[in-house]
Structures are given as C-alpha cells and as structure tokens.
Amino acid sequence: MSVAELWGPVEDGLDLPYWEGLRAGELRLQRCAQCQSWIWGPQWICGHCHTFDPQWETVEPVGTIYSWARSWYPFITELAVPVPYVTVLVELPQAGNRRVLGILTDPTPDTDPVRIGTRVVGHFEHDPGTTWPMLRWTRDTAGAGS
Numbered sequence: 001m002s003v004a005e006l007w008g009p010v011e012d013g014l015d016l017p018y019w020e021g022l023r024a025g026e027l028r029l030q031r032c033a034q035c036q037s038w039i040w041g042p043q044w045i046c047g048h049c050h051t052f053d054p055q056w057e058t059v060e061p062v063g064t065i066y067s068w069a070r071s072w073y074p075f076i077t078e079l080a081v082p083v084p085y086v087t088v089l090v091e092l093p094q095a096g097n098r099r100v101l102g103i104l105t106d107p108t109p110d111t112d113p114v115r116i117g118t119r120v121v122g123h124f125e126h127d128p129g130t131t132w133p134m135l136r137w138t139r140d141t142a143g144a145g146s
C-alpha cells in the first residue's frame with residue numbers, strides 16, 4: 001500500500017476542502033449554515049438539523065490537549081513517523097470545542113510530560129514523498145497558562 005492510498009482525500013471528495021486547506025496553510029472544518037453547528041469529521045449532512053452540504057470555514061489552529069496517547073509501534077510505516085510518538089486529541093474552542101486528532105511534534109515529549117489542558121498550536125508539514133501536507137501540533141509554551 002502506498003502513502004497516496006493512506007493519506008489524502010477520500011475518493012468521493014467529501015473531505016477535499018480539508019486537504020486543500022492544509023495545502024493553503026489553513027485548518028478548515030465544516031459548519032452548518034442553518035444551525036451553525038461545527039462538524040468534524042466531514043459529513044454530507046448536519047447531524048443536528050439534517051441540512052445538507054455543510055459549509056467549510058477556516059479555523060485558527062490553536063487548541064488544548066483533550067487527551068493523548070504515546071505509541072511505541074509504527075502503525076503506518078510509510079509515513080515514517082519515528083517511534084515513540086504522541087497522538088493528541090486537540091479541542092478547538094473557536095470551533096464549538098470540536099476535537100481533531102494529530103501528532104505532537106514537541107521536541108522533548110519524553111522528558112517533559114504531556115498534560116491534558118495544555119495549549120497547542122497547529123502547523124502544516126509537507127514531507128517529501130507525500131502529496132498532501134500534514135497538520136502537526138506543538139505545545140505553545142509562550143501562551144501557556146493552564
């Protein structure tokens with residue numbers, strides 16, 4: 001299986017605006033134009049009011065760690081993420097507290113424990129050999145206060 005099959009938009013195009021956003025250096029999430037609910041992951045229909053075709057809005061990639069896990073096994077070897085790595089579930093207050101998954105690229109996660117509630121900032125990486133960028137997270141030490 002190639003990286004292209006593992007990473008990037010699904011064939012039906014549902015999440016294409018998300019991936020195009022990453023290419024533009026933006027985090028884009030869906031929001032219902034009718035009831036204003038934020039939606040993640042991508043859906044064809046709003047789960048609250050059942051309106052079709054939720055809109056896409058750009059969200060500042062800043063949030064807090066809702067949960068995290070350290071992985072010692074390279075589940076996706078094609079992406080060449082060095083092990084161990086930390087996966088974070090980031091809560092986005094500016095998007096109705098929707099939560100998105102990502103990799104924490106903090107340089108010292110082994111010596112500086114990851115804590116729930118820590119403020120994190122997303123950044124966009126485009127690794128060689130991949131067609132689509134990745135959203136990665138780092139702890140925001142300057143904005144820490146929780």
Ligand SMILES: [Zn+2]
Nearest residue numbers: 032035046049
């Ligand atoms: Zn709705």
